[in-house]
Amino acid sequence: MPIDKLLLTAEEAAESLGVxxxxxxxxxxxxxxSSVKIGRARRIPVAALHRFTRQLAGEDQA
Structure with a gap:
């Protein structure tokens, strides 16, 4: 059973967003x-991508 990623690289996040x-x-x-830093690497939580797209769609009032 594959494990879904919780953190994405900028490249993976870009591909997911189409940018x-x-x-x-x-x-x-x-x-x-939002992003987190692990050592020298910057990662984007999958939840942050979902939150960002909801904000773009006007569904979040944050």
Whole structure:
């Protein structure tokens, strides 16, 4: 049984959102997309992608 990823790289998040990697880094820098740092690596929680897309759709009032 495969384990679903909880944290994604910027490249994986970009692919999921259908945008470029630099756009994901811009979204993180501007505070629109949450991320965590593990060592030197920056990762985006899958839940943060869901929250971001709900905000884009106007479903979240955050």
């Amino acid at each position: 470029g990697r630099s756009t994901v880094y811009d979204l993180m820098r501007l505070g629109h997309l």
